[in-house]
Amino acid sequence: MEFQEVVRKRKMVRSFEDRPVPHDVVERMLTNAQKAPSAGFSQGWGFLVLEGKEETARYFDALWPRERRAEFGWPDFFNAPVLIVCLSNKMEYLRRYAEADKGWTDMSESHWPVPYWDIDTGMAALLVLLTAVDAGLGAVFFGVFDQAKLRAAYDIPDEYTAVGTIAVGYAKPQDRLSPSLRRGHRPAADVVRRGRWS
DSSP states (O other), rough: HHHHHHHHHOOBOOOOOOOOHHHHHHHHHHHHTTTTTOOOOOOOOEEEEESHHHHHHHHHHHHHHHHHHHHHHHGGGGSSSSEEEEEEEEOOOOOOOOSTTOOOOOOOOGGOOOHHHHHHHHHHHHHEEEEEEHHOEEEEEEEOOOOEEEEEEHHOTEEEEEEEEEEEEOOOHHHHHHGGGGGOOOOOHHOOSSSSSO
């Protein structure tokens, strides 16, 4: 698929068919995620990959109570055969920038104007989303609202923070659109400035 077509087709899919994703496609998504840019080539990300109904059901049982699922409105969301939890590791960045070639002598977080560890992990997540589209799949990125439960369920070290989870699978043809899309895209004139802001 041409790149512009991948970008055009990218959307958040919340209804999945109950069928597996080929393992080689999962591996391609993960390989592409690791091509994301990272400050100082710190690569302070981690990916917890859950493949198959048994593994994804364990995730949903741990983090999505049954009553919350009923209120969600997309029951086929829970058919997703692949979940990729995208995690950032701030300490990888702090340690990397305390190395001799970076010039900082301490690991103070105050050097960082924004949390690049989360930004870089978000860029890796976008590469997963785009690779899914390129492979003819649907995907959705969603938040992890209980970091402690996730860590406990999967023995994730405290150094890692889940930036979000990506559900991947074959989109159901009747996937209904999010009501948020009624807002439409903001016009380019509202978001793009050239030369100066005003």
